[in-house]
Amino acid sequence: MSDRDSAGWRSAVANGDFVIQQCSTCDTRRFPPREFCSVCHSRTWQWQPVEPTGTIESWIVDHTFAPGTTIVMVRLTNAPTCVMYGRWLAETAPSAGQTAHAVFTDDALIDWH
Amino acid sequence: MAKRLLGGIRDRTAIAGVGYTSFSKDSGVSTLTLACEAILAALDDAGLTPDDVDGLATHRVGDSAPPSTVGPALGLPAPSWYLDQFGGGSVSHSVIAQAALAVAAGMADVVVCYRAINARSEFRMGRAANPAPEAAFQAPYGYVAPAQMYAMYARAHMTKYGTQPEHFGAIAVTERAAAAKNPRALMRTPITLDDYLASRWIAEPFRLLDCCLETDGACAVVVTTTERARDLPHPPVLITAAAFGGGSHPFDGPDMTVSAAAELSPRLYSMAGLGPADVDVAQIYDCFTYSVVVQFEDYGFCAKGEGGLYAASGSAVPYNTHGGFLSEGYVHGINHIAEAVSQLRGDAGDRQVPGAEVALSTAQPGYVLAATSALILRKDT
Numbered sequence: 379m380s381d382r383d384s385a386g387w388r389s390a391v392a393n394g395d396f397v398i399q400q401c402s403t404c405d406t407r408r409f410p411p412r413e414f415c416s417v418c419h420s421r422t423w424q425w426q427p428v429e430p431t432g433t434i435e436s437w438i439v440d441h442t443f444a445p446g447t448t449i450v451m452v453r454l455t456n457a458p459t460c461v462m463y464g465r466w467l468a469e470t471a472p473s474a475g476q477t478a479h480a481v482f483t484d485d486a487l488i489d490w491h
Numbered sequence: 492m493a494k495r496l497l498g499g500i501r502d503r504t505a506i507a508g509v510g511y512t513s514f515s516k517d518s519g520v521s522t523l524t525l526a527c528e529a530i531l532a533a534l535d536d537a538g539l540t541p542d543d544v545d546g547l548a549t550h551r552v553g554d555s556a557p558p559s560t561v562g563p564a565l566g567l568p569a570p571s572w573y574l575d576q577f578g579g580g581s582v583s584h585s586v587i588a589q590a591a592l593a594v595a596a597g598m599a600d601v602v603v604c605y606r607a608i609n610a611r612s613e614f615r616m617g618r619a620a621n622p623a624p625e626a627a628f629q630a631p632y633g634y635v636a637p638a639q640m641y642a643m644y645a646r647a648h649m650t651k652y653g654t655q656p657e658h659f660g661a662i663a664v665t666e667r668a669a670a671a672k673n674p675r676a677l678m679r680t681p682i683t684l685d686d687y688l689a690s691r692w693i694a695e696p697f698r699l700l701d702c703c704l705e706t707d708g709a710c711a712v713v714v715t716t717t718e719r720a721r722d723l724p725h726p727p728v729l730i731t732a733a734a735f736g737g738g739s740h741p742f743d744g745p746d747m748t749v750s751a752a753a754e755l756s757p758r759l760y761s762m763a764g765l766g767p768a769d770v771d772v773a774q775i776y777d778c779f780t781y782s783v784v785v786q787f788e789d790y791g792f793c794a795k796g797e798g799g800l801y802a803a804s805g806s807a808v809p810y811n812t813h814g815g816f817l818s819e820g821y822v823h824g825i826n827h828i829a830e831a832v833s834q835l836r837g838d839a840g841d842r843q844v845p846g847a848e849v850a851l852s853t854a855q856p857g858y859v860l861a862a863t864s865a866l867i868l869r870k871d872t
């Protein structure tokens with residue numbers, strides 16, 4: 379599942395790169411990918427590698443749409459304005475504020491443990 | 492810059508009629524048929540006929556009959572203003588706001604707003620694809636449904652403020668008790684907190700009884716000038732304030748426990764010249780129990796973080812007196828507006844809030860799409 383704004387990020391993940399966009403004009407970091415900076419409206423940007431960690435902001439345990447899956451919302455350590463979603467792979471349940479580490483999947487997604 | 496959006500039309504338009512189909516899990520008819528039935532019922536309630544109608548308005552997500560089909564199906568002789576807004580619950584109240592704007596501006600004199608859905612038998616909202624571009628970064632992980640998203644926000648609120656399952660449960664119990672007094676409601680058998688806690692998981696922390704019904708049905712309301720409404724059979728219910736928008740942040744913005752309603756509500760109250768303390772009855776968009784919690788906070792009925800306690804306190808403003816989406820049925824917002832009208836007319840029967848003069852009715856608070864809408868309605872005194 380990919381669109382014209384997400385395709386570049388998906389390719390980066392497929393190459394094993396953990397990146398987000400950074401505005402070349404004002405350095406604001408953003409995710410999901412968007413062509414225009416919402417702060418300064420520049421459309422000049424680059425993919426910025428960041429530490430593939432974050433903190434658990436929230437999580438659910440699904441019983442209906444993806445039964446048995448724990449899905450986490452993670453705020454990135456080096457880009458606190460950026461939030462990513464993914465499956466939680468650790469043995470124990472997540473807790474708020476816990477550090478999460480990104481896991482690259484075979485199908486070019488990011489999960490967490 | 493002062494925000495004066497719609498402020499100039501305070502009390503200039505009114506709701507003169509409401510109409511419903513029955514609610515069910517399988518209507519057996521098309522959304523076009525549902526729309527026509529609700530519209531004709533609303534016009535009959537208003538003492539008007541299709542010949543009086545010059546505007547039709549709805550919102551939909553590709554799941555229902557548009558005004559340009561409904562108008563000819565009803566043989567409207569002079570349709571001059573159609574609104575076919577894309578969107579779900581978050582825009583439900585902006586449809587009425589825009590009808591009010593059109594009537595106040597003289598673009599139309601009688602606008603019927605409707606929402607017609609077969610949300611159980613044909614197009615299940617909870618299983619519909621998320622139309623937002625963000626879905627590309629969520630759906631591959633199995634994060635696809637509004638129930639999951641609201642569960643995610645509810646968990647954040649629980650973590651940050653100590654909101655408990657029992658608070659959510661109290662909302663489900665309260666709304667079911669209200670529905671028991673509402674002949675239209677689909678779910679009228681009272682429930683207890685234990686029933687709530689025993690209901691099966693949908694997406695933790697949400698149980699089945701945290702989630703709204705999926706309903707087939709339609710509802711319509713007639714908007715006209717206050718002047719004209721005063722000549723019609725029912726006491727007019729004035730559209731005192733209407734606001735939409737809000738939501739300057741994406742829905743996973745800096746604080747998960749704040750909805751777009753927090754940005755919208757000061758503007759709404761300012762237009763009305765009223766505050767939360769003036770509200771006698773509140774119809775709060777309840778796609779899930781948690782949406783009631785966050786809106787009690789963001790519409791100023793209690794402090795941030797205390798919405799669960801407030802809702803469960805027994806001293807909250809009377810809310811979702813029809814049973815809400817949790818127990819009356821899910822018509823995507825317009826049935827909240829119709830219930831507010833009934834309360835302000837004083838014809839709500841066993842569930843009437845004594846002396847209700849001011850009502851708040853709200854839309855999906857902007858978590859799924861970063862915008863919301865709301866109305867303040869007032870008895871014509």
Ligand SMILES: [Zn+2]
Nearest residue numbers: 401404415418
């Ligand atoms: Zn910038």
